[in-house]
Amino acid sequence: MITAERKPLEELIEYVKPYKRILLLGCNECVTVCAAGGRKEVGLLASGLQMALLKSGISIDIRQHTLERQCDPEYVEEIVSMIAGVDAVVSMACGCGVQQLAMRYKDKPIFPAVNTKFMGASERQGVWAERCQGCGNCLLGETGGICPIARCAKQLMNGPCGGSAGGHCEISEDVDCAWQLIWDRLKALGKEESFVEITPAKDWRSGGGSGPRKIIREDLAE
Amino acid sequence: MKTESNLEKVLNAGHLAVTSECGPPRGALPEEVVKKSKYLEGVVDAVNITDNQTAMVRMSSFAASVITKQQGLHPLLQMVTRDRNRLAMQADIIGAYSLGIDTMLCLSGDHTKFGDHPMAANVHDIDSVQLIQMVKQMRDEGKFQGGADLKGDPPKMFIGAAANPFADPFELRVMRLAKKINAGADFIQTQCIFNVDKFEKWMEGVRARRLHEKCYILAGITPIKSVGAAKFMQNRVPGMEVPQEIVDRMAATPKEEQPEEGIKICVEAIERLKNVEGVAGFHIMAIEWEEKVEEIVKRAGLYPRPQV
Amino acid sequence: MKNFEPVIVAFCCHYCAYTAADMAGSQRLPYPANVKIVRVPCSGKVDALHIVKAFEKGADGVYVAGCLEGDCHFKSGNTKAARRVEYVRKYMEEIGIEPERLEMVYLSAGMGYRFAEVATTITEKIRELGPSPIKSATAGQTGQVAC
Structure with a gap:
């Protein structure tokens, strides 16, 4: 699978600061398996971002959603109305998902929430290693x-x-x-x-x- | 004879060859190269010029080889596959040959992690074995790696490779040497030998495959300056094996006499290795201690160097 | 700040800490009312998200109470919980919440007295630390809106 790791919160705050409404978009595939950008991580990040922003006196409407796959146009199509309602999207998918969104929603700022790392396998619970x-x-x-x-x-x-x-x-x-x-x-x-x-x-x-x-x-x- | 290389001539004539090395400076300091080469003049048959050794940026091996050549010595151009792709390497090979450099050593190079540019990309377009193949193909077939014909005379390079008898898995070390020889290595320079017993065991394997008849093996020798240096090499240098008795022997020697003891150990090793069937010469790596090479060569009875 | 009454959320394992809380009650051992107990089937059931959400919703302190080492009813739920707590503490640092506000504690079902002691110590520690920065920020924000 493709492995990824969440970016530091500090970096993500810089991305989202200028916006009022953002969509935090997870992916049900590889990044879910490597616990970087699935539904749960979307929840954790939304909560963490919300709190960190509050501390700097910023209030942003953070919406959450997780797609079956962000690297397929069919799934990316599903969120047309959701995209229309936000100022920017923060994708928790791998770099492929982020680009799929950017290509489909040309006038919407899209930011990556994770650093895509490598194609790897699980060595044991919680440990992934590069293989290909x-x-x-x-x-x-x-x-x-x-x-x-x-x-x-x-x-x-x-x-x-x-x-x-x-x-x-x-x-x-x-x-x-x-x-x-x-x-x-x-x-x-x-x-x-x-x-x-x-x-x-x-x-x-x-x-x-x-x-x-x-x-x-x-x-x-x- | 495959080349005009002085090293090949010495080896071909049946003499025990002696090579040494010179690390180029970390700046545009040609005088440093000249100074180091002066220590080795008339003492060795070829001087290895390292290529960004330990993954630290230095004057290019190519430029320092040319300077060494201008001093009347025989440079041995080291080339690592870490920093350049096959285009750049082939360009340097024909460039170097055009300037009279006819001997080279093909290496993969220390990982960038150990140097001062750990953030750099490791190129490794090809590996050391493939580099040997590439140089051989250029020399023997007059063809670039990509298949096109080279114009003019092919670069007649005497091709060297490295071998480390002390790395793991030990059982693979002879087979890996065979691989390098099959790829086209004409001579081998080994990692520093401190554990002579283990080296002899490796040489048994080399002889069992008759590899010593297919290529010249130069035994790597390094004089140890101090007990601290011995411990550092024992613990910190990947792929190096320093037996405890050498560390103990250095430790038992008063500090001011340690350099002399280190040279003694080194000369003793050379004397012992001379009797090992298949050893065709010595590669003396006196890192930042080049001024001692002459003394080692003389005390080991390897002086004067043959004129061939 | 003198009147600050911290909100503490305690995720208590059914097999140890929750029973210990029960015992503390039946032995009439007092412990601060600030501690809101959430019963969980095992401390290993507590997810990072539960803890983070607790802080987001206004908790000043959170602790996860699991069985003594080697005594987990589900073998290793308590050690997993401890690793998760460590993970969330690092995340809290990123967010800007003092990691001391989150703790992992170990109890057995018979430790009624220990339960009351832990509840008191943690409540007092959080009282010292003051309201969670998130709570303060939320209050500030509401205030701003009101102005």
Whole structure:
């Protein structure tokens, strides 16, 4: 999923200060799962914002709503009347949702309430870690199911570097060495010799190197 | 012979090669490069010129290599994949070769986290193994990485790579070396060796795969100035292994005699490593202590350097 | 300010603190009327939103009372509540409410006396701190509107 973290309240206050009525808009997808921008977080932020603004003597009408998905035009369409009634929208969705709103409601100020972080998985309750960088040409089949692009600090495709120690990356004890993980998997799979094969320089065009990417499914596209 | 590199000539003639390194200054101070190179004149076969070492901005390896070359030494251009993409690197390779630089070392580089620009993007368009491949392709096929033909004579670079026998997982370290050699590395400079036993064990693995016959391995050596430096390297430098007995030996030496003790340890290590089959020379990294390289080389019986 | 009577919301676990409050009552142990008890099935049921809303609606202090360590009826509700309280305390700092206004306490069902003591101590602490800045701001705002 796409992970995110709420922006500091201070930054959000600066965004909303000039307005009288705002809509705080959550999203039921990824940001709900990573507890950053779902219905509950919308409530928490609305309450926190309201109180912080009150302290500076500002009173704003904060309306709350959460969409099924902010990254789909159908759902974004649902809130036409709601948008008409407010001066600005603060979106708690990932950057995709924020942009979807901005494209649809061209004359309405839209602000992000979260910092979109990465594509990750849950390691355990409350902990999410980066797993994929969307390079567009998956090599997990060759690397034992562990991604060196997303998980090696130096993005080495022929690692591990000389800083791998005790299973950790040189940048932090809290970061696993991706190549240690890859090696452990290759051993478990009895594919040790495949390590010696050189992975050639990557073609980054699939990974955004040739500009913004798009997928068109002819059978589905209208 | 693949190149005109002095280092290759020395190695090819069967001599134990000696290289050392020079970290360029953090400013437009060519005189610093000249000063450091003077210490190494006639003492080593090639001088590694580091590339933004420890992820700190310094005079470019390219410029400092040219200055070193002007002093009559043989620069060994280090290149890390952290700071530039493949276009910039290839441009520098042909640029450097045009100015008479014919030896280089391909590295991925320390992570920016450790330097003075932790906010910078890590480029890593390619990794060190892919850099080796790229240089080899430029040299042997006259082709850029992207496939187009290079104009004129291809850059005849003697290609080096690094190996760290002390990093984890140990069992992978020989295989990773094999990978670099298969990619096209002509010579290897290893991480500083303090744990000679472990290095010997690594070399057993190297010989088992006959890798020492496919490329020249220069053993990395670093003289320790003080017990403090020994402890720092033991605890703080990623990928470095300093055995406790070395720290204890330094600690048992009076402070003013510690530099001499450090040199003694270093010379002893060289003497022992000379007997290890497959060691083709030494890479002496006397960080900010370049003036001692000459003494080490002489005391280790590696002087005078062969004229080839 | 002398006449300030703080509003304290106490989220009390049914299996410990709430029973302890009952016991305090039956033992006729006095505790301040400022404490408004909200019975919850487990302190782990208390959400960050409940606490924040309490402050928004005018509470001067809030505490969550859960079972003693290792005694949670649902195994770990109390430790989860404690982590949530810590999280909200940080959020309160961002909002500009003194985090001391929120506390996590641990009790067992038999601690009637301890319940009364906790209620008194917290009420007195909040009395010292004065009205919550949110309450003051709301009052100020209403005042402005009235002018």
